[in-house]
Amino acid sequence: MMKTAGFYSKDGRYYCEQLPLVELAEEYGTPLYVYSKNYLLNRYQELVKAVNDPQSLVCFAVKSNSNLAILQLLAREGSGFDIVSGGELARVLEAGGDPQKIVYSGVGKTRSEQRAALEAGIATFNVESFPEFKQLDQLAGELGLLAPVAIRVNPEVDARTHHKITTGKKENKFGIPLNLIEQAARQVVELDNLQFMGLHFHIGSQITSSDPFERLGQRAVDLLNRLETAGIEVKTLNIGGGLGVCYDQEETLTPERWLQAVRSQLGSFEGRLLIEPGRYLTAGAGALLTSVVYYKPSVNKNFAIVDAGMNSLLRPAMYDAYHRIVPAVERSQQPSRLDVVGPICETGDTLGKDRLMPPPEPGDCLAVLEAGAYGASMASQYNSFPRPAEILVDQTEVQLIRRPETYQDLWAKERLIEQ
Ligand SMILES: Cc1ncc(COP(=O)(O)O)c(C=O)c1O
Incomplete structure (x- = not known):
């Protein structure tokens, strides 16, 4: 290339x-x-290089560009996908994406959307509320399947980006509040048809400085420690997307700097790291x-x-x-x-x-x-x-x-x- x-x-x-x-x-x-085409593929390879870990995964945020051919190009490179609807799931499958590399976020997943994702065998549901756990558990039970679950955390981190693309603040609709994460994890572990995989964060989009990502890393390590004390193992940590790009003259972070900002806080975490970049790629x-x-x-x-x-x-x-x-x-x-x-x-x-x-x-x-x-x-x-x-x-x-x-x-x- x-x-x-x-x-x-x-x-x-x-x-x-x-x-x-x-x-x-x-x-x-x-x-x-x-x-x-070549710009897109180069950007994808830059991210793979920055992640620099074969067990980790780049999950392209489909919402940023959902054209089938774009998805197909990334699927052929081995990319995973971050989806937020049944329609995006259908697109990724149509484009030849590997279901086992799909992670599924979104506050309003319906039963029929959850069912399609369970039947496809996706990697993880990023679950955003207690009622969602309940519905997913019930459905997985009916289908005789085990639903892999990550808890989407609302980390109360202000990404200091445009208010319409900030997602990690207390008043935003996304994720489960920090003080309820242990309770949520315990519930996932207890429910028969859910499998606890780990934690998911996404604090916003078009972020151009490293400090919000450092704060995300701090929140993550704090929760990892708390869950470890509660005897709950975090196998995957999904840090979402948000890496900003230059539209005008703004200084932006490199993928290495982005990941370093988070990883520098994570101490001895040796699990699987997932990232969900959209804008940076497309x-x-x-x-x-x-x-x-x-x-x-x-x-x-x-x-x-x-x-x-x-x-x-x-x-x-x-x-x-x-x-x-x-x-x-x-x-x-x-x-x-x-x-x-x-x-x-x-x-x-x-x-x-x-x-x-x-x-x-x-x-x-x-x-x-x-x-x-x-x-x-x-x-x-x-x-x-x-x-x-x-x-x-x-x-x-x-x-x-x-x-x-x-x-x-x-x-x-x-x-x-x-x-
Ligand atoms: C859950 C989730 N992950 C990833 C992304 C991708 O963000 P970006 O395009 O800024 O990388 C978004 C976009 O808002 C999102 O909501």
């Missing part, structure tokens, strides 16, 4: 691997998600290509109105997220300030504010970078715009991994009423 930059600029044109983005946009139309592996529909100079602002909006990439509208936006082909005119906005009838439908770039012409292609995570997987048909196609680039080869939607796709599941 060749080391690749994924997306980069050369001689005034932006590329994915060896192909100019502008040519991809011409061939496949816009809006279009473009992924770099964010930089993808870009969203969009075409300028109009350039609209206005009284206080100038707007580049493009054919992708919050329907194609929700992150700026939902999390005030910043994405770099670059012309696929540079223009030589003087740059000016403009907002890049979509066609959706919502004021929040902005992809980028106050960007400095030469005024674009209708038809110009822009690339929204680092859009591979929580991009396509959060896309919608709001305002009845079809969702974008997705393509995968491997050096000079391209594969269509999701066809563009048609208007018929918009109402394919709807029915006119009968008179």
Whole structure:
């Protein structure tokens, strides 16, 4: 596998691997998600190297990008998967993922979702509440199976990231409170159809400093000791995902630094370490290509109105997220300030504010970078715009991994009423 930059600029044109983005946009139309296969695989190998332990496992967080081909590529590399729904389970199995490498989080697992996961034989249920233990135990008993369980801990660690992507604080809905972990573990051990595997943490996403992870490690070691005293062995420790990436100029942690922050606290723990990275693998592996529909100079602002909006990439509208936006082909005119906005009838439908770039012409292609995570997987048909196609680039080869939607796709599941 060749080391690749994924997306980069050369001689005034932006590329994915060896192909100019502008040519991809011409061939496949816009809006279009473009992924770099080799960037994704390199990132996966970086994580495997950083974990550096054959009994441990990288479980890709499917929610960050659930395209079947992306899952298939990672499955072929031997990756595990972190899922949060029956739909994600079905996707991973369809893509050839190994059920024994699947871990399943989520506060609202239904009976039918639990049943499907039990029948598939997944590695671990990350259980988030006492009622969930009860339901899982009962179901496993009915099926004559043993359900492997990790307790998702709410560690009361503030990841100091955007409030909508912080998950490890007391007021968040996730996990079991710290003071109830021993009681929860005892219950798992006592219930006939559950098997206690260990503890699970996930404190939030896009974390760029090591101290929240150090605090996670401290909480973990404290609980390991308490459970050991209670005679309960922790075989696996899942530290979740959350490793941040660079969207603008932010300093980020390397995978080694991330794992070191946690491991430095763990003392003599020799069990299995699981990680659930999503964004780190897929964010930089993808870009969203969009075409300028109009350039609209206005009284206080100038707007580049493009054919992708919050329907194609929700992150700026939902999390005030910043994405770099670059012309696929540079223009030589003087740059000016403009907002890049979509066609959706919502004021929040902005992809980028106050960007400095030469005024674009209708038809110009822009690339929204680092859009591979929580991009396509959060896309919608709001305002009845079809969702974008997705393509995968491997050096000079391209594969269509999701066809563009048609208007018929918009109402394919709807029915006119009968008179
Ligand atoms: C339980 C769980 N694990 C892993 C992740 C992946 O996080 P990230 O994409 O920040 O690595 C998430 C995302 O929110 C999550 O909820």
